[in-house]
Structures are given as structure tokens and as C-alpha cells.
Amino acid sequence: MDVATALTNQIALAGFVDALGQFLRPENLASVLVDGLAKAAIYVMIAGGLTLIFGLMGVLNFAHGSMTMIGAYLGGLLMVFAVGGATGAGMRLLTFFLALAATFALLAGLGGAVEVGLIRRLYDRPPVYQILLTFGLTLILDELVRIAVLFYGMQPTSDWQAALGTKPSFLAESVDLGLISVSGLSLFEIAVGIATVAGLWAFLTRTRYGLIIRAGSEDAEMTEALGIDVRRVFTVVFALGAGVAGAAGTLLMWDPAWGASVPLAADTLLPAFVVVIIGGLGTFRGTVAAAVIVGMADATTTWWFVNHVDFASLPEMTVFLILVAMLILRPQGLFGVEEVGGH
Amino acid sequence: MVTILPDIETMIAVLYFGLFAMSFDFISGYTGYLSFGHAAFYGTGAYFVVLAANGKVPLLGTATPFVYLLVLAGIAAAVLAVLIGAVSFRLSGVYFAMITLGFSQVLYVFIRDWDYVGSNPRDGPAVLERTEPFSVGVPGVDSLDLAIGQLAGDSIEGLLGFLSFGTTEVSYYMIGLVVLVCYFAMQRIIHSPFGRVLVAIRENEERAEAVGYNTFWYKLGAFAVSAFFAAVAGGLFAGFRRSVAPESSFYFLVTGDALLASIIGGFGTLAGPLYGWLFDETITEFLSKTGEGGGLLPYLRDHLGEATMATELYNGLTVGQAIDTFLNGHAELYIGVVFVLFVLFVPNGLLGTVRDRLGGPVAKRVAARLRGDER
Numbered sequence: 001m002d003v004a005t006a007l008t009n010q011i012a013l014a015g016f017v018d019a020l021g022q023f024l025r026p027e028n029l030a031s032v033l034v035d036g037l038a039k040a041a042i043y044v045m046i047a048g049g050l051t052l053i054f055g056l057m058g059v060l061n062f063a064h065g066s067m068t069m070i071g072a073y074l075g076g077l078l079m080v081f082a083v084g085g086a087t088g089a090g091m092r093l094l095t096f097f098l099a100l101a102a103t104f105a106l107l108a109g110l111g112g113a114v115e116v117g118l119i120r121r122l123y124d125r126p127p128v129y130q131i132l133l134t135f136g137l138t139l140i141l142d143e144l145v146r147i148a149v150l151f152y153g154m155q156p157t158s159d160w161q162a163a164l165g166t167k168p169s170f171l172a173e174s175v176d177l178g179l180i181s182v183s184g185l186s187l188f189e190i191a192v193g194i195a196t197v198a199g200l201w202a203f204l205t206r207t208r209y210g211l212i213i214r215a216g217s218e219d220a221e222m223t224e225a226l227g228i229d230v231r232r233v234f235t236v237v238f239a240l241g242a243g244v245a246g247a248a249g250t251l252l253m254w255d256p257a258w259g260a261s262v263p264l265a266a267d268t269l270l271p272a273f274v275v276v277i278i279g280g281l282g283t284f285r286g287t288v289a290a291a292v293i294v295g296m297a298d299a300t301t302t303w304w305f306v307n308h309v310d311f312a313s314l315p316e317m318t319v320f321l322i323l324v325a326m327l328i329l330r331p332q333g334l335f336g337v338e339e340v341g342g343h
Numbered sequence: 344m345v346t347i348l349p350d351i352e353t354m355i356a357v358l359y360f361g362l363f364a365m366s367f368d369f370i371s372g373y374t375g376y377l378s379f380g381h382a383a384f385y386g387t388g389a390y391f392v393v394l395a396a397n398g399k400v401p402l403l404g405t406a407t408p409f410v411y412l413l414v415l416a417g418i419a420a421a422v423l424a425v426l427i428g429a430v431s432f433r434l435s436g437v438y439f440a441m442i443t444l445g446f447s448q449v450l451y452v453f454i455r456d457w458d459y460v461g462s463n464p465r466d467g468p469a470v471l472e473r474t475e476p477f478s479v480g481v482p483g484v485d486s487l488d489l490a491i492g493q494l495a496g497d498s499i500e501g502l503l504g505f506l507s508f509g510t511t512e513v514s515y516y517m518i519g520l521v522v523l524v525c526y527f528a529m530q531r532i533i534h535s536p537f538g539r540v541l542v543a544i545r546e547n548e549e550r551a552e553a554v555g556y557n558t559f560w561y562k563l564g565a566f567a568v569s570a571f572f573a574a575v576a577g578g579l580f581a582g583f584r585r586s587v588a589p590e591s592s593f594y595f596l597v598t599g600d601a602l603l604a605s606i607i608g609g610f611g612t613l614a615g616p617l618y619g620w621l622f623d624e625t626i627t628e629f630l631s632k633t634g635e636g637g638g639l640l641p642y643l644r645d646h647l648g649e650a651t652m653a654t655e656l657y658n659g660l661t662v663g664q665a666i667d668t669f670l671n672g673h674a675e676l677y678i679g680v681v682f683v684l685f686v687l688f689v690p691n692g693l694l695g696t697v698r699d700r701l702g703g704p705v706a707k708r709v710a711a712r713l714r715g716d717e718r
Contacts, residue, residue, distance in 0.1 A: 060437050121687060127436070128377060132606060133686045135599065139679030147676070151668050266596065270448065277441050313452040320452065323445040328430050331438050 019308040030180045032299045038186035040295025041193020042255070045248035046268050047275035047287050048200055049241030055282030056217040056237045058127055059119060062134040065269025066141040067107055067242045071249025072260040073145060075103040079166050079253060089168035096167075096254075103250045104243040111242025115235045138265060146262050167254045185254060192251055196244065197288055204284065213237055217282065274323045280336020289334050294319055349621075349628040351511050352493070355518055355583060357621045362522045363576035364604035364616030369529055370569035371602075372611035373538065374562055375545035376432075379440040379598055380447025383427070384420040384570040386454065386592035388577025391416035393587050394460060396473040405473045408482035409491075413521070413578045420574030421567040428566040432559055435548075444595055451593035467588030470581075477582040479517035489517050491583055518579050525572050530613055532568060541565050545611075603678065607685050609692030618693050626681070627674040640670050 022028060050064045078099035114137065122129050171184040204210040215223045216233045224230045248268075252258035275294055279286025301315040326333065349357070367381045391400065392412050398405045403415070431442045454460065461468030476495035480488035490497040496510035508516070532538050540561045543551040552558050581587045591597065600623075601616070608619025629639055643666055644652075652663035660668075669676075689696055694705075701708040 118683070118687070125690070129686055129690065131377075131437075131440075132602070133683060135602065136679050136682035136686060139675055139682065143673055143676035143679060147668060147673055270595070273441060273444070277438075281437065311456055313456040316452045317449055320445050320449045324442060324449060327434060327438060327442040327445065331434050331442075 015308070019304070022307070023303065027180045028303070031182060032303050033296075034180070034182045034186050034190075035302070036296035036299035037292070038189040038193075038295070039298050040292040041189045041191075041196075042248065042251065042258075043271055043275050043295055044193050044288055044291035045196050045244065045251060047272040047279075047291060048196065048248075048284070049244035050272050051276045051279065051282055051284055051287040052200075052213075052237055052244075053241040054276065055284070056213060056220075057119075057130075057234050058282075059130040059134065060127075060281075061238075061241070062131060062269065063114070063137040063141060064134075064241070064245055064272055065265040065267070066138045066145075067111065067245035068249040068252070068268045068272075069260070069262065069265040070110070070141065070145060071103050071107050071246030072252050072258070072264055073149070073249075074106055074246065075099050075250025076253045076260050078102055079250075089170055092166065092168045096250075100247050100250045103246045107246025108239040108243030112235050112239035114242070115238035119238070120231065120234075138269075142262055142265050149262070171254065189251065189255070196247070200244070200284065209233075209236070271319065274319055276333075277323055278326045278333055280333025283333070283335040286333055286335030294322065297322055349625050351515050353624050353628050355511070355515050357617070357624050358515070358518050358522045359576050359579040359583065360600070361604065361617035361620040362525055362579070363573050364601040364608070364620050365526060365529060365613055366569045366572035366576060367598070367601035368605045368608075368610065368613060368616045369533070369572065370565055372605060372613075372615075373533060373541045373545060374565055376435065376562065377440040378443050378566070378569070379595065380427075380443035380445070381569075381573055381601060382593055382595060382597035383443075383447035383450050384424060384573035385577040385580075385597060386447075386450065386587075386589075387420040387423055387570075388413075388416040388574030389581035389587040389592045390454065390460065390468075390577075391419055391574065392477075392578045392581040393468050393470055393585075396470045396477075397461075397468065398472050399459065406475065408488075409477035409479060409578075409582055410482050412477075413575050413582075416574045416578045417571035420570040420577075424567045424570030425563060428563045432562045432566070444598075447593060447598070448595060451589055451595070454593055455589045465589065467586060467590075467592075469586035477585075479521055489513050491517050492585060493583075495585070514583055518583060521575065521579060525575055526614070526617075529568070529572060533613055537561070537564070603682055605692070606682060607692055609695035609698075612692065612694040612698065615692050615694035622681075622693065623678055626678055630670055630674040630677060640666065643670075 023032075046064075046068055049067075050061055053059055053061050053064075079096065082095045082099060118133060118137070119130060122133055167185070171188050173184055174181040175184050175187060202210075204214060212223065212228055212233055213236075215226075216228070216230050220230050223233075249260075249264075252264070252268075253260060258264065271294065275290045276282075276287055277290075278293060279288070279290030297318050298315045301318045305311060305314045363381075363385050366384075367378065370376060370378050370381075392409075394400050395403045395407060395412050395415075396405055403412075427443065427446045431439055431446070434442055455465055457464055476490035476492045476497075478488045478490040478497070482488065489499075490510075491514035493511055493514070496514050498510045499506070499508045499513060533541070540551060540556050540558075543554075543556070544558050544561065548558055577592060580592075600620075604616040604619035604623055606619070607622050608617065609615030644663075647662070647666075652661065652666075654662045656662060656665055685692065691699060698704060
């Protein structure tokens with residue numbers, strides 16, 4: 001090694017040490033932590049429904065991203081019409097949650113219809129056919145949305161910026177928390193994410209229907225033998241999963257990093273896959289833990305990209321590398337049971 | 344006829360992408376392992392050719408004959424497949440599909456931002472350094488070497504006194520030649536004892552293992568072979584287009600297209616994916632905006648007449664607008680519908696169903712009928 005390269009290496013190393021020192025400063029660490037939790041909240045909402053559907057039915061739903069995308073458009077539409085007209089922060093929040101609930105209901109209806117009309121026909125076939133069917137479904141849904149968007153001239157007009165702008169002013173500003181200042185939106189996303197997790201968890205563990213769902217995913221035949229109509233449970237879970245995906249889409253409409261577009265379907269599907277695989281397919285607990293891990297990794301690498309590393313794909317690549325590493329080291333995921341869904 | 348048959352440029356895409364779909368079917372249809380990241384090998388082939396032509400692959404000059412590049416790209420992809428397969432084949436089912444998807448997405452996001460490949464990696468590199476066209480044939484023998492490419496290729500005047508081909512037609516036949524050779528090679532491997540083990544793995548892996556086959560090495564071998572041909576397909580694609588983009592090579596939806604072709608054509612029938620992709624491209628062409636090979640949209644516009652087009656259907660929506668809305672370049676929708684219908688009602692695909700009806704491969708049954716071997 002000649003002197004010049006040695007020197008460059010030393011400078012690079014010194015730069016890295018500097019950067020590391022900067023990264024480890026409390027205010028930076030804290031803001032990365034908040035960012036990571038906000039991202040985790042979004043990831044858990046995108047992936048939560050996917051893992052419920054897989055856990056019970058063993059169906060890896062490729063159409064899940066499309067559900068989120070449709071949720072974003074529907075939610076955005078409702079927000080432009082309803083939230084935009086509302087005055088005052090409180091009313092805006094209230095109408096936002098109304099839009100969220102309406103999107104949830106609409107998407108749940110769509111999900112239920114898909115399960116009854118299409119997926120139900122395939123339960124006696126190998127699992128690969130269910131993957132294939134939902135893959136075909138994404139093509140249809142994405143293209144229908146594209147046609148609708150073109151036909152009504154919704155994009156590329158700036159109407160969708162309107163949905164972004166309907167958020168109450170305190171969400172758009174930063175909140176000062178003593179040592180650091182964080183964006184109000186991040187805190188809001190964390191709150192909605194926690195509420196979703198708590199709601200789903202309560203539904204699964206504290207209600208009778210949740211008990212049936214858990215029994216059905218443990219052993220569908222036995223549950224059937226106890227006199228429970230597992231097919232109807234399948235429909236309910238598919239509807240629930242699609243509804244959560246739709247609600248996640250609505251939440252994305254207030255986040256300037258996401259917004260509504262047809263490619264959003266693929267952009268949310270892949271992280272959702274990563275999260276459910278890392279957590280262990282079909283375990284809700286694992287999905288929450290994995291969403292936090294992926295969210296933190298995303299936030300950390302985003303900080304490094306913004307400040308020191310000149311490689312725009314760093315966060316995305318890290319997320320997929322975590323997926324690959326997880327599958328190599330522990331294929332069943334964090335909380336997964338071996339051989340779930342294998343054929 | 345002109346309205347129905349796709350034009351020759353579409354047919355070239357059918358050939359090289361059909362080869363990719365066949366290579367996908369070679370591993371996924373015959374061993375049952377869904378290789379959801381197969382686009383990684385297609386992309387490796389495509390990028391290898393473009394980078395080598397720009398002098399960015401070490402030890403390879405910009406003027407290296409195209410056929411060598413195809414083989415080298417194939418070997419590079421096969422090595423990559425061994426590396427990926429060595430860790431992936433410890434998993435099965437959904438997990439295998441996901442780890443291969445993960446690997447290919449890592450490569451995709453890497454290549455999208457790797458500024459070594461070109462000044463604007465997001466749009467992908469084009470062939471800039473190499474001025475001479477890529478040619479298929481016997482390297483070194485000029486008369487057995489014909490260049491491919493829309494503008495750069497060779498054209499033939501008066502072969503055998505009356506045959507003339509434009510540059511696109513020459514490309515069609517030369518790319519078709521490579522695809523045919525690759526098809527026969529894969530066909531040979533499938534029908535060898537090695538190929539029978541692959542089918543045994545698909546039908547019952549535990550039993551295949553119990554009989555004494557080390558299934559891991561068979562799967563890995565099949566994966567490498569499949570990656571080789573996927574890279575050749577990618578190389579043909581890059582050689583004809585002279586440019587490549589991350590979205591059209593490494594992206595996971597490219598694998599999705601191969602999956603589409605395999606299901607429609609017949610999963611586990613080597614030639615099926617080619618027919619599947621022909622079917623797919625025919626629909627796309629038929630419903631495309633301009634309808635270069637004829638197409639439905641110009642046909643309807645010409646034949647429906649002004650009065651019909653202006654008729655109001657619903658709430659100010661005229662027939663003309665409805666046709667525009669639902670037919671103008673929205674082939675994906677109809678392909679999706681066809682795909683779902685195939686999954687539901689024709690699980691064996693076009694070729695598989697025909698074989699089921701005839702009771703064996705088409706060529707064998709037709710020959711048997713002609714010879715009068717039966718009844």
C-alpha cells in the first residue's frame with residue numbers, strides 16, 4: 001500500500017469516527033429513535049393485516065399492497081372532501097378518524113368479497129395457487145385504480161397535495177421536547193400505530209371471536225370439529241386484514257414521504273413482506289417486534305445517508321439485507337414456529 | 344390476420360423474454376421451488392453485456408464477440424446462483440420464495456444507485472463505447488455472423504435469389520436461433536436422469552432423498568443451469584435494445600412477468616412459458632394504444648362510426664370515451680383477469696391442458712397418429 005492510499009484510508013477512518021461521534025450525540029440518537037418509532041408504526045400497520053391472514057389461512061397475500069394503495073386513494077379522497085372543509089384542529093382530527101374508519105370499512109368489504117368470491121375456491125389446492133391468485137389480483141386492482149385515476153383526472157393535478165395539506169397545523173410543525181424537537185406527525189403516527197397494535201391485540205386476546213381466530217390458526221380441523229364455521233372466520237380475518245391495510249393507506253396520506261400513487265402497492269408490499277418474515281410468518285407479536293427493528297434500521301441508515309454516506313438506496317438495501325440475514329440465521333423468524341406454511 | 348398477429352418487434356420480445364420465462368419454469372416448474380428473485384439472473388446477463396460493451400468488465404475488451412459475452416454472462420449468473428442457492432436451498436416453500444426475492448431486491452436497489460454502471464444508474468446504462476453491433480453466429484467467421492438490433496443490425500438482400508430480410512427480421516431469426524439452442528439444451532437436461540431427479544424432488548422430496556439422492560446438490564445444480572439461461576435471455580435483451588434499466592431487469596415484477604407466462608403457458612412444461620408469453624404479448628399488442636400490429640382500438644375507431652362513438656352511455660360518458668378509458672393501453676388489466684381465470688379454471692395452463700387432452704406431448708401424439716400406431 002502506498003502512502004497516498006494509506007493517507008486516504010486514514011482520513012476516511014477519521015471521517016467515520018467523527019460521524020460516529022456525531023451520531024452518538026444524545027440529541028441525534030433521540031431524533032433517530034423517534035423517527036424509527038414513527039416508521040415502525042407505519043410498518044406495523046402495513047404488515048399487521050398480512051400476518052393475520054397468513055397466520056390463520058396460510059395465504060401469503062400478494063394483493064395486500066394494493067389494498068394499502070386503494071386505502072390511500074380512498075382515504076385521500078375522503079380527506080379532501082371532509083377534512084378539508086373542517087375548521088379547527090380538533091374537527092380535522094375527528095374527520096380524519098372518520099375517514100380512517102370509512103376506509104377501513106370499505107376495504108374490509110372488498111377483502112371479504114375477494115375471499116368469498118376467489119380465494120375460497122382454492123383451499124384444497126397447494127398453497128402456491130393462493131399466492132398466484134393474489135398476485136393476479138394485484139394486477140387487476142392496480143390497473144383498475146390506474147384507469148380510475150386517469151379517467152377522473154385525479155393525477156397529476158395537485159389535488160393530492162390538498163390531502164397532504166389537510167392535516168392540522170400542529171402536526172405539520174415541530175414539537176419541542178426539551179433536548180430535541182420532533183415533528184408532530186411522527187408522534188401522531190406513533191400514537192396511531194400503538195392504537196392499532198393495542199386494538200388488534202385486544203381483539204385477538206380479549207374477545208371471543210379473537211379466541212376463535214387463534215384456535216383456527218392453531219388447528220383449523222379441530223376448531224371445525226368443535227362446531228365453528230372456520231370458513232366464515234377466514235372471511236372475517238381476510239376482511240380485517242384488508243381493512244387494516246386500508247387504514248394504513250389513509251395514514252400514509254398525511255406523510256409527505258409517501259402519498260398516493262399506483263406504484264405505492266409494490267412500495268408497501270415489499271416492506272410488509274420483510275416485516276412479517278423477520279417477525280416469523282403469522283405471529284402478531286413477531287410482526288410488532290420486527291416492525292420496530294426495521295423501522296429503527298431504516299431511521300438509522302437514513303440518518304447516515306443524509307449526513308455522511310453518499311448512497312441513496314442505503315436504507316432500502318439495509319432492510320432487504322436484514323431479511324436475507326434473518327432467513328439465513330433463523331428462517332422461522334423472531335417468534336415464528338418452524339415449518340409454518342412450508343409445503 | 345394483420346389485426347391478430349403481433350408485429351415482428353413484439354415477436355423478438357416474445358423470444359428473449361420467453362427464454363427467461365422458460366428458465367424460470369426450469370427451476371420453479373420442475374423442482375417446485377418458486378424462485379421469486381429470478382430477475383436477478385436476467386438482470387445480471389443484461390448488465391453484463393452492456394457493461395462489457397462499455398469496457399467496464401475487467402479483462403474484457405469492448406469488441407468481445409457477442410456470443411462469448413452471452414456465455415460469460417451465463418457463467419457469471421450461474422456462479423451467483425450457486426452463492427444464492429447455497430443459503431437459500433436450506434429453506435422451502437414460501438421461505439424459499441422470500442429469500443430469493445430478498446437477494447434480488449438487494450441487487451436491484453444496489454444497481455439502481457451504483458454509479459459505476461453509468462452516469463445515471465436509475466435510468467440504467469446504454470451501450471456507448473462499442474460502435475459495432477452485437478452479432479450472433481460463429482465468432483471469427485464473418486459470413487456466419489449476423490448482427491442484431493433495430494438500427495444497427497444486418498439486413499439481407501436476395502438470399503437464394505428471392506429472400507430479403509430487414510434488420511429487425513434478421514434480429515428475429517438470429518435471436519430465435521439462440522433461444523432455440525437454449526431450449527433444446529434445457530429440454531435435453533430435463534429428459535436426462537438429472538432432470539428426472541428434479542421432478543422427483545417436486546413430487547416428493549423426502550422420498551427422493553430416501554432413495555439416496557443428495558437433493559441439495561441437484562437443486563443447486565438446477566438453479567445454476569436455470570440462472571445460466573436466464574442470463575443468456577437477459578443478454579439477448581440487452582444486445583437487441585442496446586440499453587438496460589433496473590426496472591426492466593432486476594425488479595421483482597420482472598420475475599412476476601415470467602411467473603405470468605409460466606402459469607398461462609403451463610407450469611412444468613418447458614415450452615409452455617414461451618406460448619404463455621406469446622399469449623401475453625398478443626393481448627398487450629392487441630390492446631395497445633397505437634396497435635402497431637393492427638389492434639382493437641384503431642379498429643373500433645375506424646369501424647364504429649361517428650354516431651356510435653358519440654352516443655352517451657352514462658352520465659356524459661360516450662362510447663368513444665369508454666373505449667378510450669378501458670382499452671387505451673390497459674392490457675395489464677385484461678392479462679390480470681386472464682391470469683386469475685387460468686389459476687382458477689386452467690391450472691395446467693395452455694400447453695399442459697393440451698397435453699392432458701392428447702395424453703402426451705403434442706409432437707409425440709401427432710406422430711403416433713400419423714403413423715397409425717393406435718386404433
